Amino acid sequence: MDRRKFINTTALVGGAMVAAPSILSASVIGNSAIQIKPQWDKKTSGFKHSWSGLGNVDQMRWILRRDMQEQLAMCHKEIGLKHVRAVGIFDDEMWVFDKDPANYLNREKRSSKRYNWRVPYYIYDSLVNMGISPVVSTCFTPSGMKTGNETCFDTRSNVTPPRDWKEWGSFVNTFVKGLVDRYGIEVVRNWYFEVWNEPNLGGFWTGGMDGYLKMYQIVYNAIKSVDPSLKVGGPSTAHTVWLSDLLNFGVKNNCMPDYIIGHIYNNDSVGGDPLSPFDGPQGDKENKSPNFASGITRGARKLLDEASFKGEFHMNEWGLSWHPFAPVRETANEAAFIVKTMSEVSQLADYFAYWCLSDIYNQVGYGKEAFHGNYGMISLDGLRKPNYFAHQLLSRLGTERVEIIGNSLDELTNAIATKTKNGVQLAVYGFVNEYVPGDAMYNKEVTVSLPSTINPETIKLFQIDSVNNNILADWKEMGSPDYLKPKEKETLLAKNEFSASSVKPKITKNQTGFELTFQIEMPGTVLVEATNLTNN
Numbered sequence: 322m323d324r325r326k327f328i329n330t331t332a333l334v335g336g337a338m339v340a341a342p343s344i345l346s347a348s349v350i351g352n353s354a355i356q357i358k359p360q361w362d363k364k365t366s367g368f369k370h371s372w373s374g375l376g377n378v379d380q381m382r383w384i385l386r387r388d389m390q391e392q393l394a395m396c397h398k399e400i401g402l403k404h405v406r407a408v409g410i411f412d413d414e415m416w417v418f419d420k421d422p423a424n425y426l427n428r429e430k431r432s433s434k435r436y437n438w439r440v441p442y443y444i445y446d447s448l449v450n451m452g453i454s455p456v457v458s459t460c461f462t463p464s465g466m467k468t469g470n471e472t473c474f475d476t477r478s479n480v481t482p483p484r485d486w487k488e489w490g491s492f493v494n495t496f497v498k499g500l501v502d503r504y505g506i507e508v509v510r511n512w513y514f515e516v517w518n519e520p521n522l523g524g525f526w527t528g529g530m531d532g533y534l535k536m537y538q539i540v541y542n543a544i545k546s547v548d549p550s551l552k553v554g555g556p557s558t559a560h561t562v563w564l565s566d567l568l569n570f571g572v573k574n575n576c577m578p579d580y581i582i583g584h585i586y587n588n589d590s591v592g593g594d595p596l597s598p599f600d601g602p603q604g605d606k607e608n609k610s611p612n613f614a615s616g617i618t619r620g621a622r623k624l625l626d627e628a629s630f631k632g633e634f635h636m637n638e639w640g641l642s643w644h645p646f647a648p649v650r651e652t653a654n655e656a657a658f659i660v661k662t663m664s665e666v667s668q669l670a671d672y673f674a675y676w677c678l679s680d681i682y683n684q685v686g687y688g689k690e691a692f693h694g695n696y697g698m699i700s701l702d703g704l705r706k707p708n709y710f711a712h713q714l715l716s717r718l719g720t721e722r723v724e725i726i727g728n729s730l731d732e733l734t735n736a737i738a739t740k741t742k743n744g745v746q747l748a749v750y751g752f753v754n755e756y757v758p759g760d761a762m763y764n765k766e767v768t769v770s771l772p773s774t775i776n777p778e779t780i781k782l783f784q785i786d787s788v789n790n791n792i793l794a795d796w797k798e799m800g801s802p803d804y805l806k807p808k809e810k811e812t813l814l815a816k817n818e819f820s821a822s823s824v825k826p827k828i829t830k831n832q833t834g835f836e837l838t839f840q841i842e843m844p845g846t847v848l849v850e851a852t853n854l855t856n857n
């Protein structure tokens with residue numbers, strides 16, 4: 322969620338996300354060629370695709386739109402979206418607790434309220450028909466139940482505790498009973514229920530930790546009383562705090578979460594919460610460290626393991642920056658950051674859900690330009706950005722990871738090697754810390770060892786850089802129009818598929834297999850694919 326209103330941003334202004342363009346120094350660029358030697362014949366380790374399966378939409382009301390539903394269907398088909406999370410199912414705009422039109426002429430009853438699930442049902446019907454299961458985030462407070470006037474977003478979502486906890490429990494229980502009655506328990510068992518969103522930020526919840534834990538217990542019991550198998554989780558906190566607090570509370574009050582939820586953005590390192598779990602060198606806690614999100618994830622995993630927690634762990638909001646305006650998000654550097662982070666910590670959680678899927682979003686204003694530095698992996702016009710293609714690239718990897726040795730590899734430039742029964746895959750990434758759109762790009766030579774079992778004629782390269790698989794380059798060539806005309810949109814959509822490079826790499830046969838040599842643009846990512854001879 323956008324945190325602009327809730328965190329002091331003074332230290333962030335002028336940071337990597339908004340600084341003026343600069344030229345990269347020779348010491349940053351370096352001259353060493355990259356050599357990568359996957360140990361194809363050695364034992365592999367399992368490599369689950371935790372970045373696939375769970376995605377975020379800003380608020381539930383957007384799923385009422387046809388174009389959002391089209392984008393979700395595309396994500397389901399192309400990047401394996403199985404669950405979608407969005408907040409605000411109980412917002413006033415959902416009309417879930419509102420006056421009855423039948424009382425319009427009766428002044429005495431005009432202000433009386435009733436439960437009404439018509440709009441949530443329309444949203445969930447649409448998702449279920451697509452084969453997507455929702456994450457039901459039980460927020461925010463309908464104005465007819467509120468205790469105060471504090472709100473968040475331009476949509477004025479109420480963030481105060483409900484006026485009557487018994488009434489709130491009945492409200493949630495009735496809602497969930499209706500879901501089970503409508504879709505069947507076998508379907509709803511595949512859903513996730515999340516208690517609130519980022520309650521540790523005062524702008525999203527005014528009840529503090531004690532109020533949240535009370536809310537959590539009431540919602541937990543309301544849902545579990547419908548069916549104990551339904552999955553309830555929390556605390557869904559910014560900076561991934563309150564994990565131990567919720568686990569301890571769950572033990573004492575017989576309401577242990579089925580899954581634990583954390584949120585982390587790499588630039589949370591600026592003014593972050595000192596109580597966040599962290600595992601890594603002290604330097605990775607510092608402002609502008611490229612490894613902060615990975616350190617928080619490792620710390621959370623360690624905390625859960627030490628607590629012997631056996632449930633699932635979801636990082637259901639993460640990314641390089643939480644800033645509402647960050648043009649770097651729409652560059653190849655963001656794609657490289659996604660691949661880098663998933664290389665480091667993807668096996669430590671069951672789901673990672675990048676924030677977020679779509680630019681259909683207006684927490685702090687609605688986008689005007691076709692590309693405007695917003696959160697989405699998909700533009701308002703349905704165009705896939707480099708960060709979307711990073712997810713497609715990752716999803717083409719296998720589920721068995723291969724150990725790598727090599728030269729000129731470090732924490733920013735490295736690779737993921739995998740194999741399947743059909744062939745081998747290698748994702749090489751080069752992330753440039755503190756990169757700003759407009760900085761100079763440069764190339765590095767990469768040499769990769771491939772096994773003798775592959776057919777060299779099947780080798781493909783998929784590049785994500787300033788030009789390749791980067792629709793913003795095509796948009797800029799078009800003159801960067803704010804509003805795409807139908808023909809312009811049609812032209813860009815025709816170019817907006819994740820495509821292999823037409824440039825052929827140099828291939829050399831040696832005693833152990835093949836050597837592949839190509840150029841990677843920094844920042845950038847390259848996927849190498851090759852099929853086994855036995856499959857041709």
